[in-house]
Amino acid sequence: MSKATTEASNPELPEVNETSSVVLIVDDNPANLGVLSDFLDEAGFEVLVAQDGESAIAKVEYASPDIILLDIMMPGIDGFETCRRLKANTDTQDIPIVFMSALADTPDKVKGLSIGAVDYITKPFQQEEVLARVRLHLKLRFLTKQLAAQNELLEQRVQERTADLNKALDELKKAQVKLIQSEKMSSLGQLVAGVAHEINNPVNFIYGNLVHAKDYTDDIVEILQLYRDRYADNDPEIAEKIEDYDLDFLVTDLPKLLQSMQVGADRIRSIVLSLRNFSRMDEAELKYVNIHEGIDSTLMILHNRIKTKHDRPGVEIRKEYGELPQIECYAGQLNQVFMNLITNALDAVDERNKQLSPEEVKEYPGYVSIRSWSSEERDRIFVEVSDNGLGISEETRQKIFEPFYTTKPVGKGTGMGLAICYSIVVDKHSGQISCHSQPNQGSTFLVEVPVRQSHHDT
Structure with a gap:
């Protein structure tokens, strides 16, 4: 008999060779075992035999067959129980089982198929019929394996493509x-x-x-x-x-x-x-500047937002400037960072004040705190902008640096301010920016930038 092969359509999948498959025959009748094993061996299959259910289960554990021909009436556990145990084991549940029995009643056939068998052959059987059914179920098994492999490969490629798309996004x-x-x-x-x-x-x-x-x-x-x-x-x-x-x-x-x-x-x-x-x-190029001058300029520009008005209480500005060296930076862009952070802090305080009575605002005035310090060991400077506004939730905090994400109503914000801050600090200045906040506990933004840049292309 010539070897029938079914090649996978994808070159990455393994080739399938039906006649190199392993067939396990389980039957307590030595004559049946001998006749059927010789016939299948001549057809090119590798044949294993067992004479009872227990020994069949034991043999399957160390020599997994591709298909099992299982008798029902055997000493010890019968074929039905053998089938149940094999199907209950995740390592053996996918092996196709074909019952071969003299029990020809419909209830027996239904029972065998319902517990997991793929076919049922009644004795006495024709050898050619057994061979045809074995080939059919082996082909189905191999096609199932191929489909599973293709699905796994497809899933892997989908994950890779998704990762590529996310990266591109x-x-x-x-x-x-x-x-x-x-x-x-x-x-x-x-x-x-x-x-x-x-x-x-x-x-x-x-x-x-x-x-x-x-x-x-x-x-x-x-x-x-x-x-x-x-x-x-x-x-x-x-x-x-x-x-x-x-x-x-x-x-x-x-x-x-x-x-x-x-x-x-x-x-x-x-x-x-x-x-x-x-x-x-x-000064579009990198230059050494005094960061405090940029912050003070920002506060001067925002003076109208800070001072008391007839319809809005003022915001107290608390400055705690430390001794900072001049830092090498894109000054205009860093000033934009401070403008965004201070503006957001003023917005948070304004929203807080709206929820309080005038007496409460007078007793607990809104403030924006700006602190700065440096670390000679790390050769970095730090600027912290804090407020006693409404604060933000943890879910929101994790998204605030994402482009186009905003909690402000339509027309009040584009969701680009903090994303631009992140880009300027991290990408342009090799620094870090972080946020710590809790609802009704205010917010703190910490900007950390090196005193000197590495002069790489940005």
Whole structure:
């Protein structure tokens, strides 16, 4: 008989050779055993024999056959019980069992098939029929094995492809973050440059002339005082004008007015300087800077969010600056990190204040704490931004650095702020950023960056 083979459609699967299969014959009749084993041996099968159920089970444990031909009426445990035990064992439950018995009643056949047998042959049997059924069930078994192997291989490839897709998705998100970050910084730089240019020149003109205006005013006031002393009493018209315009008030208030203008000009100059310092678009390369200047610039820009208003209580800013060395960084980008962290902290405090009564807010005011320190051993600096806002849940905390994840309502946030912070700190500066928070316990963000960068391409 020629060897029949069934090759797997996938080259990674093993080839199947039916005639190299092992057949176990279990029968207490030596004559049946001899005839059937010789016939199957001539057909090219490797044949094992057993004369009772116990010995069959023992033989299966050390020489697993590909198919079992099992008699029912045997000494000791019968074929039904032998079948049950084999099917109850995970190591042997997949071996196909074909009953061969003189019990030809339908209930016996139904019982045999119901406990796990794949076929039932009644005695006396025809050898060619047994051979045909053995071939059929071996082919089904091998096809089942092939299908299982293909499914396993397919599952493995699906897992690999899923991992590749997840990796590609993560890379895409990172690319989106970098693109948005770059666009935001570019837009911010253009805006700040335009605002600074348009405001700086007229402000400098006003600021520079206020000093002369004060001197001129002092001179004019002195002359007016002299005129009043010399001529007011002798000229009723002058005396009337002095009284109508309340010259004493004008002389007293005009210097105060000029002083207020001086303070306002100083304030505008400080804001322009803070905007330029915050953006640092003229310093796009790595440079050594004072981190505290960037934080103070951020606080200056956010002054309107911090101060008390008629419809909103102010937020206390607690600064605990340590001694920090100048660090090598992309200053504008790190300032963006502090802007995002402080803005989020102010938002959290505002939401907390909305849930409290004015008396409670007065007793337990909202605050944002900014601490900094350095580690000479690790050659790193640390900046911690904390608040006593509403805090966040553990589930949310694990997602806050993911792109486009936000807990804010529609129109209030894009979910990019903290993702950009993570990208700037971790990817651009080889640092770390972490968050510790609990609901109703506030939040703490810790930024850690090296004092010097390794000058790798970013």
